[in-house]
Amino acid sequence: MSQRDEILDGLYDNTLDGQAGPVVELTRRGLELGIDPLDMLFEALIPALEEVGRLFEAGEYFVPEMLVAARAMAGAMDILKPLIAASGAKPVGTFVMGTVQGDIHDIGKNLVNIMLEGAGFQVVDIGVNAPPEAFVEAIREHQPQAVGMSAFLTTTMTMFKPTIEAIKEAGLREQVKILVGGAPVTEEYAQICGADGYAPDASSAVRLVKQLLGLTEAAAA
């Protein structure tokens, strides 16, 4: 087995086991070996969390195991984030992002933020469990071109609609494009809620917001 595969396998196994120390160590070794940060993310860390979800559904993992796995991944993300987000580009716009009320999952949201920053957006992260008023306040204060809402539970994606309604009632709906996403969300559900778009993952979220704001080369042509 190559050293690269050993590192990626080690990252996967140790994230699954919630071993934060070895995950940080392997991430550093991976960088020394020249492994692309995005490969560590998409070939090891994210698949490990998907497996955690599967084990949770199967009744083999419980909340504490999910939590330590998420913490182990967060240690790797602290190291990888500046490398993925480094763009040096002039800001192309402001993006307000939050996980909706009742929901405390933040890894997916943080990943979307990293990719947006990498694409030149200034991201204002209002955190998790964000009520509709927090989105409204952030739009008033930061005057973004786009707003993103994440939800990871079938029970919390129902907050998209009231949050969008609150933005409408505050008279701010026309000035922002609204994107929604998160594991249980679908294109159809996004339309029902009155969002401008849905993206299934972080890279598509970046593509979509650029398209909605007319920042793509195709739109500019």
Ligand code: B1M
């Ligand atoms: Co929870 N959890 N969790 N959890 N958790 C899920 C989401 C679940 C699918 C697990 C399962 O059953 N298989 C399940 C939800 C079931 C459902 O409703 N359909 C679940 C549950 C049930 C729960 C609790 C209710 C458990 C309990 O207490 N009984 C509880 C709820 C707490 C709450 O929020 N109120 C809970 C708690 C937790 C922890 C705190 C332990 C921890 C979160 C830690 C943290 O985030 N800091 C946790 C974890 C780790 C998970 C899993 C295992 C992993 C989530 C994750 O980070 N995935 C998850 C299972 C799974 O997803 N397979 C699970 C990796 C991440 C990169 O992917 O989040 O999908 P994802 O983000 C993607 C896309 O969705 C997209 O891009 C991201 C990057 O590509 N995306 C967007 C996200 N936001 C976007 C926004 C956009 C566009 C795209 O535009 C704005």
